[in-house]
Amino acid sequence: MSITRFRLAMLGAALGFLGVALAIRAVAPLGGWVEQSSGTALYASMTYAGVLFLAPRLSPFAAGASALGWCWGAEIFQLTGVPAALSEESLLARLVLGAAFDPIDLAWYPIGIVPLVALHLMIRKRTMK
Incomplete structure (x- = not known):
């Protein structure tokens, strides 16, 4: 996959995570734990996609560590x-x-990032064969 296509995929992923977060917010009780926890995990997922949008050559572990560092730092x-x-x-x-x-x-931040790192590793393994 070209860098441009990968970046577009990461932008789409980030927008998808945002869409899911907004949909949950629309149906979950305001201030409820579902809204809060899912929003936090999805923020982390958006951050992971954003890191890869900005630095598409990062390894899954480096992207995950960067996203987690941003989330914890914020x-x-x-x-x-x-x-x-x-x-x-x-x-x-x-x-x-x-x-x-x-x-x-x-x-909650790692809950939004770790599955994406695992998925990214699986995809990389399959495409490198």
């Missing part, structure tokens, strides 16, 4: 209060950085 950054202040002014800042630290989110 979550820990929320402890400073800066994301909360930015989120009051910008929906984009809220979507990218979040607003309030939740230690449970630290466990």
